[in-house]
Amino acid sequence: MASADARASVSVALCTYNGERWVGEQLSSILDQSVPVAEVVVGDDGSTDGTLDVIAQVAARSDIPVRVAATERAGGIRANMERTLRACTGDIIAMSDQDDVWHPDRIEQVLEEFAARPDALLVHADARIVGADGSPSGGTLLGRLGASEEERAALVLGEGWPVLLRRNLVTGATAAIRRELLDLALPLGSSWVHDEWLAIIAASRGGVVLIDEPLIDYRVHGSNQIGAEERTLGYRVRRMLASRRDRLEGLARRGEELVERLEA
Numbered sequence: 001m002a003s004a005d006a007r008a009s010v011s012v013a014l015c016t017y018n019g020e021r022w023v024g025e026q027l028s029s030i031l032d033q034s035v036p037v038a039e040v041v042v043g044d045d046g047s048t049d050g051t052l053d054v055i056a057q058v059a060a061r062s063d064i065p066v067r068v069a070a071t072e073r074a075g076g077i078r079a080n081m082e083r084t085l086r087a088c089t090g091d092i093i094a095m096s097d098q099d100d101v102w103h104p105d106r107i108e109q110v111l112e113e114f115a116a117r118p119d120a121l122l123v124h125a126d127a128r129i130v131g132a133d134g135s136p137s138g139g140t141l142l143g144r145l146g147a148s149e150e151e152r153a154a155l156v157l158g159e160g161w162p163v164l165l166r167r168n169l170v171t172g173a174t175a176a177i178r179r180e181l182l183d184l185a186l187p188l189g190s191s192w193v194h195d196e197w198l199a200i201i202a203a204s205r206g207g208v209v210l211i212d213e214p215l216i217d218y219r220v221h222g223s224n225q226i227g228a229e230e231r232t233l234g235y236r237v238r239r240m241l242a243s244r245r246d247r248l249e250g251l252a253r254r255g256e257e258l259v260e261r262l263e264a
Helices: 023-031 051-059 077-087 106-116 149-156 161-166 180-185 194-204 233-241 244-262
Strands: 010-016 039-044 066-070 092-096 122-130 136-140 176-178 208-219
Touching (some): 010 051, 023 039, 023 051, 039 051, 039 077, 051 066, 066 077, 077 194, 106 176, 106 208, 122 194, 176 180
Parallel strands (some): 010 039, 122 208
Antiparallel strands (some): 092 176, 122 176
């Protein structure tokens, strides 16, 4: 690992909302990485359950600082993620959902990739799909998204701009960013999901790289706030029946927002 990246401090942006059932397992997996993180920054979107109590109990067993940056309602996942990213102090910021489980070497592999690719602004990975009880479903996140071999190859090579212009294949829970990306990407685009916005801004600078193997267990259950919907026949029918006018207007808004940011 290059010395500069070996010394890089890593913050974790952990966004939570009524996640007491799984957040303890998630936080434990973050605190038990083979390469320790420097801090965990929690942005809680006004939980009414025991989420913050569970976080406090798990944090008390570690020497790694776990800092709750916000507890009031932000107004949704994008706003909560933005304020949590702003509160992070690390050179590298790894994003985290509240209900997944990190593999022990996630941060180690991410830092190695950043060291090998100094132009990379965002590094993401695949994920193993698991159920509510943590048992593997036999699939992966990129598989569920229908990522082709050609799309994966382009992302591995850092040539994801044309891929990501067509559709997003970067899931925030698997992604880490250099701090410099925040200067380009904040405030987050109001017509975009936070992960696709960070990815497209990073890709516009040639800086998105895929680690084409699972580095987290991505939990799919009935109360996911956001996530990858399997591309079943029902999914395709719903997409087909959606108003063409609404889709086109949405694309136009997103395009205008992206062009405005890239030209700023």
